[in-house]
Amino acid sequence: MRAQRPARRTPATDALSLDTKSRILDAAELLFMEHGFEATSLRQLTAAAGVNLAAVNYHFGSKEELFQAVLTRRLDPMNQERIDLLARYEREAGSKPLTCEKILSAMLIPALRLSRDEKRGGKHFLRVLGRAYADPAPFIRNFLSAQYAGMIARFKEAFLKALPHLTKQELTWRLHFVMGALSYTLAGTDSLKLMLQVITNDQDNDELLLQRLAPFLAAGLKAPLGDAKKLELVSGD
Amino acid sequence: MRAQRPARRTPATDALSLDTKSRILDAAELLFMEHGFEATSLRQLTAAAGVNLAAVNYHFGSKEELFQAVLTRRLDPMNQERIDLLARYEREAGSKPLTCEKILSAMLIPALRLSRDEKRGGKHFLRVLGRAYADPAPFIRNFLSAQYAGMIARFKEAFLKALPHLTKQELTWRLHFVMGALSYTLAGTDSLKLMLQVITNDQDNDELLLQRLAPFLAAGLKAPLGDAKKLELVSGD
DNA sequence: GCATGATTCAAACGGGCGTTTGAATCGTGC
DNA sequence: GCACGATTCAAACGCCCGTTTGAATCATGC
Numbered sequence A, B: 001m002r003a004q005r006p007a008r009r010t011p012a013t014d015a016l017s018l019d020t021k022s023r024i025l026d027a028a029e030l031l032f033m034e035h036g037f038e039a040t041s042l043r044q045l046t047a048a049a050g051v052n053l054a055a056v057n058y059h060f061g062s063k064e065e066l067f068q069a070v071l072t073r074r075l076d077p078m079n080q081e082r083i084d085l086l087a088r089y090e091r092e093a094g095s096k097p098l099t100c101e102k103i104l105s106a107m108l109i110p111a112l113r114l115s116r117d118e119k120r121g122g123k124h125f126l127r128v129l130g131r132a133y134a135d136p137a138p139f140i141r142n143f144l145s146a147q148y149a150g151m152i153a154r155f156k157e158a159f160l161k162a163l164p165h166l167t168k169q170e171l172t173w174r175l176h177f178v179m180g181a182l183s184y185t186l187a188g189t190d191s192l193k194l195m196l197q198v199i200t201n202d203q204d205n206d207e208l209l210l211q212r213l214a215p216f217l218a219a220g221l222k223a224p225l226g227d228a229k230k231l232e233l234v235s236g237d
Numbered sequence C: 001g002c003a004t005g006a007t008t009c010a011a012a013c014g015g016g017c018g019t020t021t022g023a024a025t026c027g028t029g030c
Numbered sequence D: 001g002c003a004c005g006a007t008t009c010a011a012a013c014g015c016c017c018g019t020t021t022g023a024a025t026c027a028t029g030c
Helices: A020-035 A042-049 A055-060 A063-093 A100-116 A122-133 A138-162 A168-187 A190-195 A205-222 B020-035 B042-049 B055-060 B063-093 B100-116 B122-133 B138-162 B168-187 B190-195 B205-222
Strands: none
Touching: A020 A042, A020 A055, A020 A063, A020 A122, A042 A055, A055 A063, A063 A100, A063 A122, A063 A138, A100 A122, A100 A138, A100 A168, A100 A205, A122 A138, A122 A168, A138 A168, A168 A205, A168 B168, A168 B205, A205 B168, A205 B205, B020 B042, B020 B055, B020 B063, B020 B122, B042 B055, B055 B063, B063 B100, B063 B122, B063 B138, B100 B122, B100 B138, B100 B168, B100 B205, B122 B138, B122 B168, B138 B168, B168 B205
């Protein structure tokens, strides 16, 4: 029933006359960001893409598979870029262990590059991704853990060398916090900016943002092990 | 059309025979956590609560207003508890400024208390909340910024005193990161635990978690101001 | 220039959605 | 013990959903 892609291409003179598949992916990226997965209907999506309603099921199979395609289109290259950058840093450092900041850079820079690249969906995609992290739908959760498993394992190994005072378990938690702050920050809904009264007119916004995030995360990662007595559920007064 | 609450109460001998309103709120909290707002239908919700389909519209007006009621029921007391705890700490400290860790405790402890209180919805609510942070629906975003404005302003003021080396703007960003790591962590979907291969059998899970989160966040908040040259978008090799 | 398979299209399918309605029931104050 | 407002209930309303269908159109290889 599904087709192999034929060799046909529209002459690339008009940037708007892309593949049907690409037009669907672009419209989906935008609308999933604006309204979320559940609240975006295939009717408004195909209308925005200028394609027939049935095209999504024809090219992607289902709405869920379309969502996974939206994610994988950007996420696979970004995570590969992270791994490659980390490998390059390690090569350049020779036998010396990388600093925590350097490893963090290998995580943040590809995300920042993507966010600034309007031709690759820019910020739209990162918002969709940040929202997907919090989505309880099983097909999303399974997809994301599969997508991230390799990259996370690779970076955990690198951080372990850079932070020898941490146990494996402690590092796992701290990486969890890092991912939290990162996804929350990159997904950055406007309401939260409003909530914190951040002024965000600037276009180089994200660059400034990551320059602030990196020292924060590096300090957190390097923190000494906690006393396990700092937080007490004191009830009486 | 809407009614004032009458004095009627079922005899509290049976914990399951609550108000219709409370039963709806409890079922909504659970289902919104499991499936999200959009993916939860009023039919399954009212069936789970054991009430008539029309009861949601009768008691709350609409599905959206029900969602706000679910949030406000827990969030208002929790944020008030945070403010009160901070005030108590300040009183106890006299004229000395609070430490960063102490202020953080005032933020984290009420959340931890709530998360461990099964009678107040326990973890369910915090997941709903974490997910709401990432939701693009305007009615949710406006509601959340209104709910948080007072609490955040109060804590920002306290942190400013504890961290005199930070500018107001820098602190705003760091609080943004703190909220990100906190909400992501408390919302903690299982997929992310899976992704990071965290073993989470323990029931006192959340307590351990916050004991790890607090030193991480404190270190991040106390970090020296960044160089603004650490992150470079180097492209060539 | 026709056969073939890929793609597009309009239309319809069955079903679930949030909300409304108006009558039945309940609980209380008089 | 009755009147009245609060609450519950079954049923229906109108609408939009994701998906499927089968015919029309297109692009290509022979």
